[in-house]
Amino acid sequence: MRQAIFLLFYLGILACLGTFYVNAEDPYRFFTWTVTFGTISPLGVPQQGILINGQFPGPTIDCVTNDNIVVNVINNLDEPFLITWNGIKQRKTPWQDGVLGTNCPIPPKTNWTYKFQTKDQIGTFTYFPSTKLHRAAGGFGGFNVAQRSVISIPYPTPDGEFTLLIGDWYKTSHKILRRRLDSGRSLPLPDGLLISGLHDSAVFTGEAGKTYKFRVSNVGLETSFNFRIQGHKMKLIEVEGAHTIQEPYESIDVHVGQSVTVLVTFDESPRDYDIVASTRFTKPILTTTATLRYAGSHTPASGPLPIGPTYEIHWSMKQARTIRLNLTANAARPNPQGSFHYGTIKVVRTLVLANSQVLINGKLRYAVNGVSYINPNTALKLADWFNISSVFDFKTIKDVPTPGAPAVLGTSVFSTTLHDFVEIVFQNNENSIQSWHLDGYSFYIVGYGSGLWIPNMRERYNLADGVPRHTTQVYPKSWTAIYVSLDNKGMWNLRSAIWSKRYLGQELYIRVWNDEHSLFTENDIPSNALYCGKAKHKHS
Numbered sequence: 001m002r003q004a005i006f007l008l009f010y011l012g013i014l015a016c017l018g019t020f021y022v023n024a025e026d027p028y029r030f031f032t033w034t035v036t037f038g039t040i041s042p043l044g045v046p047q048q049g050i051l052i053n054g055q056f057p058g059p060t061i062d063c064v065t066n067d068n069i070v071v072n073v074i075n076n077l078d079e080p081f082l083i084t085w086n087g088i089k090q091r092k093t094p095w096q097d098g099v100l101g102t103n104c105p106i107p108p109k110t111n112w113t114y115k116f117q118t119k120d121q122i123g124t125f126t127y128f129p130s131t132k133l134h135r136a137a138g139g140f141g142g143f144n145v146a147q148r149s150v151i152s153i154p155y156p157t158p159d160g161e162f163t164l165l166i167g168d169w170y171k172t173s174h175k176i177l178r179r180r181l182d183s184g185r186s187l188p189l190p191d192g193l194l195i196s197g198l199h200d201s202a203v204f205t206g207e208a209g210k211t212y213k214f215r216v217s218n219v220g221l222e223t224s225f226n227f228r229i230q231g232h233k234m235k236l237i238e239v240e241g242a243h244t245i246q247e248p249y250e251s252i253d254v255h256v257g258q259s260v261t262v263l264v265t266f267d268e269s270p271r272d273y274d275i276v277a278s279t280r281f282t283k284p285i286l287t288t289t290a291t292l293r294y295a296g297s298h299t300p301a302s303g304p305l306p307i308g309p310t311y312e313i314h315w316s317m318k319q320a321r322t323i324r325l326n327l328t329a330n331a332a333r334p335n336p337q338g339s340f341h342y343g344t345i346k347v348v349r350t351l352v353l354a355n356s357q358v359l360i361n362g363k364l365r366y367a368v369n370g371v372s373y374i375n376p377n378t379a380l381k382l383a384d385w386f387n388i389s390s391v392f393d394f395k396t397i398k399d400v401p402t403p404g405a406p407a408v409l410g411t412s413v414f415s416t417t418l419h420d421f422v423e424i425v426f427q428n429n430e431n432s433i434q435s436w437h438l439d440g441y442s443f444y445i446v447g448y449g450s451g452l453w454i455p456n457m458r459e460r461y462n463l464a465d466g467v468p469r470h471t472t473q474v475y476p477k478s479w480t481a482i483y484v485s486l487d488n489k490g491m492w493n494l495r496s497a498i499w500s501k502r503y504l505g506q507e508l509y510i511r512v513w514n515d516e517h518s519l520f521t522e523n524d525i526p527s528n529a530l531y532c533g534k535a536k537h538k539h540s
């Protein structure tokens with residue numbers, strides 16, 4: 001019956017071909033998500049949470065490469081709202097990215113439908129609210145993209161899989177946290193860590209002798225964590241859509257906004273074992289556990305919790321360098337991942353982006369190259385599409401930091417040309433860790449280093465098997481360098497994934513453009529687009 005309805009719908013889609021620019025041969029998955037406030041108590045204290053269809057965390061999206069995803073989001077909050085799809089590249093559909101630079105927010109008590117494709121993607125991703133610190137209240141979930149049946153994966157098919165959403169958590173409501181940031185104060189250390197919405201109580205059950213895929217994401221706001229399993233090694237197979245060299249790890253660091261996928265074989269004596277996540281680079285260290293259970297076990301976990309690193313920065317940097325791309329494996333497409341040869345392409349532009357904590361008008365802000373981002377009330381993408389001037393200009397931010405210049409508020413947008421091949425150096429001169437995320441892309445991480453980046457550091461770059469990701473950490477008093485091929489037209493958010501820093505200005509946009517208007521490079525504005533600010537009257 002379901003199949004029949006689906007078929008009818010499918011035929012309907014075929015009939016409408018011409019108005020749909022998505023590939024009608026790929027299957028559709030429809031979701032209706034009602035977003036509400038509700039009481040949750042993940043740390044034992046009741047607080048206001050954001051639920052999707054009554055759930056915290058939100059439902060996991062499980063789909064296949066190239067599926068068309070249609071999500072009708074019904075915003076029953078009393079505030080405007082958007083969800084962004086962390087790591088889904090939105091190929092040709094910057095209109096669906098769900099950040100204030102690309103979308104007007106969904107007004108309270110109304111709904112809006114996202115339509116996008118998981119084009120040429122595979123792996124473990126997440127989604128979360130991008131607006132008004134909503135993420136501190138929930139509204140996040142897993143987004144898993146499996147391979148198409150005709151595509152091989154570079155490891156034996158696992159016997160099952162688990163989605164672990166791990167992150168720090170505050171007992172305080174997001175509205176109070178927001179007021180605190182608005183008044184110019186930083187966030188305190190979080191109150192605890194959660195694993196899939198639970199503190200010390202999640203259970204993952206599998207059978208002895210079998211191998212399971214663990215999809216582990218950092219959905220927290222502020223802190224990196226280390227993840228480990230008592231008595232079991234983890235074999236890393238994928239980070240954010242790239243198949244890695246399959247090394248065994250005792251423990252693994254995951255920074256805010258990142259996802260890793262590991263295989264775990266249940267090859268110990270059948271009982272319960274502790275799964276542990278603990279914060280990195282914080283004082284004190286926050287720890288939470290979950291249970292890995294052999295089916296039928298009535299023997300609780302015992303013995304000491306497996307020990308992980310705490311403050312050691314060098315340890316983490318060394319581990320990060322071991323995460324490398326398997327050049328012969330394929331990803332979502334049949335061709336080898338290594339065939340792109342990123343190390344041989346000529347860089348046409350270098351951006352050096354330095355983060356800083358600043359005071360502007362006496363209030364705490366966070367800046368990139370001296371500019372602390374403010375959202376105009378017109379979505380940048382709309383301003384671009386309708387040639388509305390005076391929403392942003394390309395002179396606000398410079399390609400490199402200007403030493404000594406006072407920090408200012410501004411709407412930073414870099415202007416780039418479609419297919420530019422760009423080097424970005426994230427320079428972190430501060431004592432806290434950074435995590436940078438770029439929408440619309442994965443970028444190759446070519447180097448991590450301590451101190452100040454200088455052009456000579458290029459000699460140390462990994463130009464062979466660096467791993468492409470959508471989010472990279474930048475260690476305290478260190479730099480991280482990436483290469484990115486700007487082959488996805490649009491207006492893309494580059495942001496600190498450390499959420500208080502982004503909330504107070506540590507973000508910008510990269511406009512990737514050419515003057516040729518073509519459906520091969522970018523879809524037209526969707527018929528259901530929302531209009532706001534100076535684009536309000538453009539509504540057709």
Ligand SMILES: *[C@@H]1O[C@H](CO)[C@@H](O)[C@H](O)[C@H]1NC(C)=O
Nearest residue numbers: 072073110111112113114528
């Ligand atoms: C709102 O939801 C209704 C169905 O409940 C749907 O028909 C309509 O297209 C949605 N509106 C938008 C803008 O997505």
Ligand SMILES: *[C@@H]1O[C@H](CO)[C@@H](O)[C@H](O)[C@H]1NC(C)=O
Nearest residue numbers: 154244245246326328329330
């Ligand atoms: C790399 O991928 C190939 C599949 O092309 C696989 O056979 C091999 O085991 C992988 N190598 C490592 C070291 O992970």
Ligand SMILES: *[C@@H]1O[C@H](CO)[C@@H](O)[C@H](O)[C@H]1NC(C)=O
Nearest residue numbers: 384385386387388515516517
């Ligand atoms: C905006 O300007 C571009 C180039 O000047 C032009 O091709 C396009 O049609 C304009 N768009 C609108 C909506 O006027």
